[in-house]
Amino acid sequence: MKIKFWYLIGLLIVLVLLGVAYFSFFANRYTTTQARRGDIVEAVYGLGKVKSHKRFEVIIGVVSTVTRRLVEEGQAVVKGQPLIEFDSNVRFRAPFDGTVTLSTLYKGETALPHLPIVRVEDLNDCFIELSIEQQSILRVQPKQKAQVSFESIRGNILEGTVTSVFPRGDEFIAHVSVHNLDRRILPGMTADVSIEVGKSVGATLVPLSSIRNGEITVRRDGKWKKEKVKINNVDGIMAEIEGSDIKPLDEIQVRKRK
Numbered sequence: 001m002k003i004k005f006w007y008l009i010g011l012l013i014v015l016v017l018l019g020v021a022y023f024s025f026f027a028n029r030y031t032t033t034q035a036r037r038g039d040i041v042e043a044v045y046g047l048g049k050v051k052s053h054k055r056f057e058v059i060i061g062v063v064s065t066v067t068r069r070l071v072e073e074g075q076a077v078v079k080g081q082p083l084i085e086f087d088s089n090v091r092f093r094a095p096f097d098g099t100v101t102l103s104t105l106y107k108g109e110t111a112l113p114h115l116p117i118v119r120v121e122d123l124n125d126c127f128i129e130l131s132i133e134q135q136s137i138l139r140v141q142p143k144q145k146a147q148v149s150f151e152s153i154r155g156n157i158l159e160g161t162v163t164s165v166f167p168r169g170d171e172f173i174a175h176v177s178v179h180n181l182d183r184r185i186l187p188g189m190t191a192d193v194s195i196e197v198g199k200s201v202g203a204t205l206v207p208l209s210s211i212r213n214g215e216i217t218v219r220r221d222g223k224w225k226k227e228k229v230k231i232n233n234v235d236g237i238m239a240e241i242e243g244s245d246i247k248p249l250d251e252i253q254v255r256k257r258k
């Protein structure tokens with residue numbers, strides 16, 4: 001009888017220790033929260049580069065010698081102004097008002113085929129180009145709103161609009177037109193771009209970390225249960241869920257961040 005008694009006591013102690021260990025493990029890895037109603041905006045992010053809409057480059061097809069270098073880099077030119085002449089009596093002129101952003105050769109130097117020699121750009125008519133990964137580009141469409149920021153102009157968020165979405169080789173490209181783009185912004189500069197791809201008002205929101213394999217774990221009336229949910233918009237922290245009967249007082253299991 002004594003052996004059986006101490007056996008039961010030992011078993012009880014083991015069970016208590018296992019229970020403490022389990023709940024300690026659970027407490028360290030999980031916490032609880034509740035769903036809330038609110039607005040959510042989902043965005044696609046990318047690093048963009050400023051480019052000019054009007055860009056003209058002098059490129060020749062045969063080896064030639066420069067006889068006259070008529071413009072310098074940084075020089076403003078007007079439509080029709082001569083840019084450069086070659087020994088073949090060929091002269092190139094500016095097709096529009098702009099700024100010379102490239103002029104590589106001087107008088108007497110040899111121009112090789114297919115290499116840019118002079119470039120003219122309209123610095124007052126620029127846009128943002130960004131390459132977006134495959135999954136995200138599926139949600140990007142023309143006319144969507146975008147926000148653009150430049151590290152060198154902190155705190156100044158510019159409003160823009162997606163104007164086109166297209167493939168280029170193995171890349172997926174979006175062009176963003178920016179309203180009232182600061183004239184200090186020049187082609188070649190980089191910008192952080194966020195494109196609004198989804199928005200809901202008064203949605204049911206839960207932490208994104210509470211969703212695993214399309215399910216959330218809910219405690220209702222003292223009992224835990226798994227419930228399937230449909231995810232709509234996600235902002236990186238919260239997720240909009242649909243097709244569930246989650247109630248404001250339900251406790252939702254959330255994995256703690258490490």
